[in-house]
Amino acid sequence: MRLPRGLPGRAGQPVSLCGVFQVLGIERETEEHYYYNLVEVPGFADLKERVIFDWGKAAISWHQWLRPEVGKTVLEIQPKPFSQPFTDYLDFTLSFAELTQLVTSQSPRDEWCRMLSATAGVYLILDQSSGKQYIGSASGTEGIWGRWKDYVATRGHGGNVELVKLLAADAQHGRHFQFTVLMTLPKTMTRPEVIKREYLFMKKLGSRAHGLNQKASHEQ
Structure with a gap:
């Protein structure tokens, strides 16, 4: 023992x-x-x-x-340890099940937690059942790790309006979500600067017009 x-x-x-x-x-x-x-x-x-x-x-x-x-x-x-090694911020995708396992099994000493907490950034959630995309951003003391923990705590929606609707229609819809990082940003960057990069990716990928980001008032 x-x-x-x-x-x-x-x-x-x-x-x-x-x-x-x-x-x-x-x-x-x-x-x-x-x-x-x-x-x-x-x-x-x-x-x-x-x-x-x-x-x-x-x-x-x-x-x-x-x-x-x-x-x-x-x-x-205790939860099973997450076995996939962390190699680079742009080298991975995580299903919602994998993200849940990762969040529930990691301690602050573990590599995934340390690396994702160390950076702000812009991320993408792909709904694999429809092909629609959600673009989000993360900043603050816990960076991407802190934001992604919110998704696990809320069964997948993280408080995002369109994702909340999907989970309201099907409580298990989060099983279709895939998470990935699009861009890392320094944690010293202000929140408005981070959001500016987030909006740029929304425009590039059309996630407001054809995806899961809520449309701006002038687009509705």
């Missing part, structure tokens, strides 16, 4: 699962120790380092008897 990284204090001693093993017998013994022959039981690899449970008060004991009438309390099952 291992102590989980970054887990806040809890009652008892939290540990993470490092595997399930069958004891085949005693391999050798000394006056003070027994050495067991262990073989890992298949079928639990997906849960390694993700299942966190209460080891109990015997924190200094590396082993305990598992008694069915007592058992061990599972404190949480």
Whole structure:
């Protein structure tokens, strides 16, 4: 068992699962120790380092008897880590499912979080069911990462008017969304300057006339 990284204090001693093993017998013994022959039981690899449970008060004991009438309390099952490596801001697309997994599994120390938090920018959301596009921008202290977290928290719409309508008609419509970065910008750039770049991409890609950006009042 291992102590989980970054887990806040809890009652008892939290540990993470490092595997399930069958004891085949005693391999050798000394006056003070027994050495067991262990073989890992298949079928639990997906849960390694993700299942966190209460080891109990015997924190200094590396082993305990598992008694069915007592058992061990599972404190949480952590999300699967996001496996796709970050290579460059313009090298990737993320489905909404992938973005959700990314946001729920990353900590501030992890690369995707660090890199997307480090920059402002202009991004595109493609509705793969219709081909329509939404152009958005991100600034502020958390940059693109902070803005994209909003989409996960709102099941995909992020407060954008046309996306809200799609989610109102179909609560699972976010499954069709694909996210990508069009341009990175320094976080020192003012919000009006960032929006100016956003509007330029709206014009280039026609996302107001034919996409999911709300039309300006003079266009309606």
